[in-house]
Amino acid sequence: MFRKVLKLSVLSKFDVSNVSFFDVNRAIYRSKNLKMFKCLMSSVCKFDCSYCCNPWRRGETLKPEEFSKVFINMYKKGIADSVFISSAIYSDPERVMEDIIKAGELIRKEFSGYMHLKIIPGASRDQIKRAAEIADRISINAEVPRADMLSEVCSVKSRYDVERRERWISKFSKKYGITHTTQLVVGIGETDLDVLNFAEKWYGFGVRRIYFSPFRALKGTPFEGRKNESKKRVVNLYKADWLVREYGYNLEKLKAVLNESGMFECDPKILVARKFGCKNYMEIPGVGFKTAKLLDNHSLLELKKMGVNIKKISAFCPEQKKLSLWL
Numbered sequence: 366m367f368r369k370v371l372k373l374s375v376l377s378k379f380d381v382s383n384v385s386f387f388d389v390n391r392a393i394y395r396s397k398n399l400k401m402f403k404c405l406m407s408s409v410c411k412f413d414c415s416y417c418c419n420p421w422r423r424g425e426t427l428k429p430e431e432f433s434k435v436f437i438n439m440y441k442k443g444i445a446d447s448v449f450i451s452s453a454i455y456s457d458p459e460r461v462m463e464d465i466i467k468a469g470e471l472i473r474k475e476f477s478g479y480m481h482l483k484i485i486p487g488a489s490r491d492q493i494k495r496a497a498e499i500a501d502r503i504s505i506n507a508e509v510p511r512a513d514m515l516s517e518v519c520s521v522k523s524r525y526d527v528e529r530r531e532r533w534i535s536k537f538s539k540k541y542g543i544t545h546t547t548q549l550v551v552g553i554g555e556t557d558l559d560v561l562n563f564a565e566k567w568y569g570f571g572v573r574r575i576y577f578s579p580f581r582a583l584k585g586t587p588f589e590g591r592k593n594e595s596k597k598r599v600v601n602l603y604k605a606d607w608l609v610r611e612y613g614y615n616l617e618k619l620k621a622v623l624n625e626s627g628m629f630e631c632d633p634k635i636l637v638a639r640k641f642g643c644k645n646y647m648e649i650p651g652v653g654f655k656t657a658k659l660l661d662n663h664s665l666l667e668l669k670k671m672g673v674n675i676k677k678i679s680a681f682c683p684e685q686k687k688l689s690l691w692l
């Protein structure tokens with residue numbers, strides 16, 4: 366059983382979330398605060414997403430009772446403290462969603478901690494409501510930013526169906542006070558502008574986060590010969606996303622610094638600072654909340670002692686602030 370669980374747990378790495386380090390000995394994903402059992406119910410898939418390895422080989426499947434038993438054991442032994450249930454589409458989508466909910470319900474009988482349930486494309490409105498009732502977070506994968514790209518990548522998924530479900534997800538997440546997220550695979554032909562346009566719409570649905578999964582050309586899939594997406598591009602997209610969510614940057618400002626091909630040529634914060642200047646410390650590249658607070662409250666000498674790079678900061682420093690910094 367451990368080998369099966371390990372395989373399904375490894376394959377869940379394509380569902381990006383707030384945990385990143387995989388502990389192979391325990392089949393769990395870790396972050397600073399979480400020990401998460403993130404696992405697929407099944408790796409058998411009837412769908413045909415061109416970048417995914419699941420439909421093109423034999424897979425493994427866990428029954429809801431098996432999944433919940435494995436997690437509860439891990440929880441009782443202190444190995445895992447949170448759970449994320451996802452799955453490939455091994456049967457009719459409603460049946461798969463039903464199994465995910467069943468595993469979640471069984472777990473809820475003995476566990477009240479963090480639970481994330483993946484919403485399957487094709488899940489019914491009532492199933493999404495039931496998932497929202499028991500989970501802390503639910504998510505549906507949008508996969509690609511443009512509708513025309515989705516039908517190219519997968520013959521059975523449609524943007525209309527996914528967005529219809531996202532509206533239900535948004536409604537029931539609000540009703541039950543939980544969060545919802547989504548994820549995109551990036552590097553299969555979309556531009557950064559496509560991603561920004563997508564973000565504009567989906568933040569309108571109330572998603573808490575958009576995760577980016579860099580495209581990897583997997584052996585045996587129709588996209589085998591393509592180029593892997595670079596880490597740098599994904600980092601730039603996360604930076605742009607962070608500027609919007611945490612610093613309140615306007616999406617139009619970010620769109621204005623894209624090159625002719627609709628891409629960020631480097632760190633979007635640097636591009637915005639160069640084009641529009643900085644009105645406060647927070648807008649200076651390399652300055653986060655912590656450093657901005659330091660700049661406001663310490664003398665130049667103190668900042669130097671703390672190791673703050675004054676030269677780099679003063680290049681972007683707004684004039685009035687620059688004066689106060691050097692006084």
Ligand code: SF4
Pocket residue numbers: 410411412413414417418419420452453454519
């Ligand atoms: S639905 Fe698509 S991405 Fe998900 S497991 Fe099936 S083929 Fe892979």
